[in-house]
Structures are given as structure tokens and as C-alpha cells.
Amino acid sequence: MTVTETATTLGRRIEWQVAEVNEIVIETPRVKSLLLRVTGWQGHLPGQHVDIRLTAEDGYQAQRSYSIASPPENDLLILTVERVAGGEVSPYLVDELRAGDRFQLRGPVGGYFVWTVATRGPLYLIAGGSGIVPLMAMLRHRERRKLAVPTLLLYSSRSLEDVIYREELNVMAEHDPNLDVVHTLTRNQPAGWVGHRGRIDKEMLALTPPALANKPHIFVCGSTPFVEHVSNLLVELGHDALAIKTERFGPTGG
Amino acid sequence: MADDVSDLVLDGNAAAGCFQEIFAGDITIALIQCEGCGSTRPVGSLRLYAASMGAVLRCSQCNGVLMRAVNTPHARWLEMSGTRCLKL
């Protein structure tokens, strides 16, 4: 990977900055996007994440990592957060946070799970649930730079209402003959559903267009069990293990 | 809740912030060679354990501990006895 934009990621000691919530967007019943203004933000690469830190009035602090959903071309920084039942931080971010609120943020971090147009393609993205977030940063970057790289997104969600960025992905795919977006719904499917059903399996993964046959760059993101399951299948299908980059979100995937 | 410890495993990439406090730069794209078996991989691709207590990075071939990083209020700790070399 050529890292021509590494000035923003390498060789700099990262510090805690202040993020202010500019706007909150509802994506699905469990998911919201936070549009943030971060003073002094120096840019990021698609796929990177940030660490955020919340401080309560008595000084108690909690820290979590969230993938950046916005492309580097965006003015505001976008984090997309899924509410994890019983979690300490995500219910606060999804249910409590309002425009004007502030918290600490550190980053961008993680130069490994990154794709930019400089890397070129073909590009094979596989997302489970909220694992779509860093891959969406890559897709939005690809769209803004108008790079016609053959790209396939295979996206697994529980049900249609849980598909994050559904409309935006529809529009992206409609306007771009080089982009395919394929969905599978694992728990329930609406009447007349023509997409896949059930967990991602070898057959679904093998259904790639001819343009993706030649050594695609592969990015897999979602819960740890999802990522391990998909990675193993990709290797069984003959993909080079070293061409598969993974980002495991832990047990809950969000 | 995780059914298995393997559910909790993350990638070296997830500890980027923790490592960056120590290395003053992003080491997730650095190559790391295991002292135990000699295999070489990018840090970001390796399995990361115990992320909430520190970062325990293990070799994907022999499972040996390559590196550990812990940030406490008093100090930053880094242990690399399982690393033969790190190429930044």
C-alpha cells in the first residue's frame, strides 16, 4: 500500500482533543450517527478509528473506540454508534447525547485497516452489522474521488430495518456501474425479498463479479465471531490470507 | 456476553491508540517478527487479547506473546521480550 498521506497518521504523538456534537442523525432504531466538530482535526484515512473518552461529573471516566464513518473529504467528523444493550457508553451516546455536548476524542488511529484510492482495486468489502462503519468511510471516499474501482460490498444485517446507510448505499450503487451492493438478512426478510437470507456462507462469498477475480483487496469488519467465520471461508475459497484485512469489534460487534 | 474468549479477540489495529501513546506514531503497519517461531506480520493483523487491562499481542503462528502494553496513571509499560525485531 502506498501511504502518500501518512503525514496525518504516522510519526505524530496523538493527544486528546475536544469534539463537539454538531448534529445527530438517526440511522436505524438502534443506530445513530454523530456529526462532530473537532478543533484542530488534522485529517484521517478511510478505515481509521478514534478513541473517545467520557468524563462524568464526579471524575469517573470511560473510554471506547469507534470507527470513523466519514471520508477524509468531509468537513465534519462522523461516528456511527450502535446501542449495545446493557453497555456503559453506547446507550449514553445513542440516547443521551445532544447537539452542543462535548467529549474527548483521540486520533485518528490505526493505519493498518485503511484503504485509499491510492491503493486502487479491485475492492471486496464484507460487513457484519455495525462493521459497515469503517467500510462506509472507504466507500464514501471512493465516491468523492470518483474512482471507478471495481467494488463489491457484501453486507449482513439482522433485518431490513437494521441496515445502516440503506438509502445512501442504494443510491451509490444505482449511480455507479462499478459498485455492487449485496445484502443478506439473517433473522427476518420482508415479503418479496430477493436478496440473500441467513448467515454469510461460502456460496455467497464466492458470488463475485469477474472484475473482482484478480487478487482483490479484502476488508472484513464486524463482531469477532463474524470476522473469524468469514475470514476462514475466504481462505477456503482460495484467497490469500495476507490479502485479507480484518477489524474485529469484539463479541457484540458494536 | 461473549460465549468464548475467542469472541473477545480483537486485532492489533484496535490497540493503535494505546501503542501510539508509547511509540509516538502508528505501529499497526509496522512488521513484527516473533522471537519464538520467526514468523513476521504487520502488527495490525495480529490477535489482540485483554484489551481492557492492557494490550497483549500474540503471534498468529505459535500464539506466543509478542508484545504487551499497559497504560496506568503512573506509567506506561511496554514489554517486548517475545519480539525478535520490529520494523517501522
Add this chain to the structure above:
Amino acid sequence: MNDDTPISRGFGSGRRAQTPKDRVPPGQYVTTDFPVLSAGPTPQIKFEDWTFALQRGGSLIGKWSWEEFEALPQTTIKTDIHCVTKWSKLDTVWRGVTFDDLLKAAGVGEPTAAYIMAHCDGGYTTNVPVADLVGGKGMVATRYDDLPILPAHGGPARLLVPHLYFWKSAKWVRRLRFMEHDERGFWERFGYHNYGDPWKEQRYDGD
């Protein structure tokens, strides 16, 4: 934290309001979950291969197969557990063999060494003073909530020393080695407190 640290309006107030102060050490919050944390992959151990031993110097002063271990006197306790990552879980029920009963079974009267190091499948270690294990304070547990401890939670057997931070309750324990002088285990030699009293908030080396 300094004067510039932004306060997150409304963060954490609900959860910590429910905390019974006398049962929950400072800085902890109560969870009904049972979070799993490990420094390595879950060892897959077959009961027929499992043994547990007490070691002093170069020799094993007690060694039990799974059947023999299950035949030792069993004790059930209900206790609270506190993890250094800030969660606490109240009223957890465990069953196993107390350290006192292990010493009796091995024919050891008064233990002469002051410390033990727990050695576990997967290579994890942790050190505990013997004084913190005798008198019913420590056990090797094989059941949680009346069921065999799940591998993710340390099964077949884990050390249980609930009055110290839970990293001392070593999962997948196989051997307790007596030590004349204290030595630090996996986390203790790497940033974490050597003793780990949650009521004194002894999380890190230097606390």
C-alpha cells in the same frame, strides 16, 4: 483530568446511583453481566488429561486427577467479585475445594512458605500470599452457579480469591507453587499492583 476536560453531561449518573456503597469498592460499578477477559485463547482441556498439584521446591506435595479432585471435600460460597476494569458482580455462587482442604488432603500442617504462585494452562501466572488463601479465603473452584465453570470463565477449574481484584482468581489453574519470597506474576510485573485490594483501590503498581 484537568480543568479543561469537558464533562459529559448526564454520563454515568443512572448506573452509579444504584450502587450499594458498602458492598461495592470505590471506582467500581455493578453489572449483571459476567464479562470475560483473557490474556490468551481459551485452553481446551480434557478432563482425563487434567491434574491439579501443590508444589514446594522441586517436588509435588499433592497431585490429583479430576476424579480425585472431585472427591475432595466441597465447599459452596456466595460472594462478590471485583474486576480491576471496574465492574463488580454481587452474590456470585461458587463451589470447589478450599485451600485449607487442599493442604489437609496433601498432609501439610502449617504451610511454611508465605506465598504461592498460581500456574495455569496457557501460561498465565499470579502471586497470592498464603495468608490470603487460608481460613476459607481462597479456593479452587469448579462450579459457578451450580454448573461446571465454562471454559471462557476458567473451567475446568480456577483459583478463587474474591477479596482481591479478580485477576488474582486465576483461570485454568493447574498448580500452586509455594514460594519463600514473593515473586510477581503476569500482570503484577507489568504495571498492576502486587497485592490488589479493591477496598484500597490497589489497581496499579504505584497506587
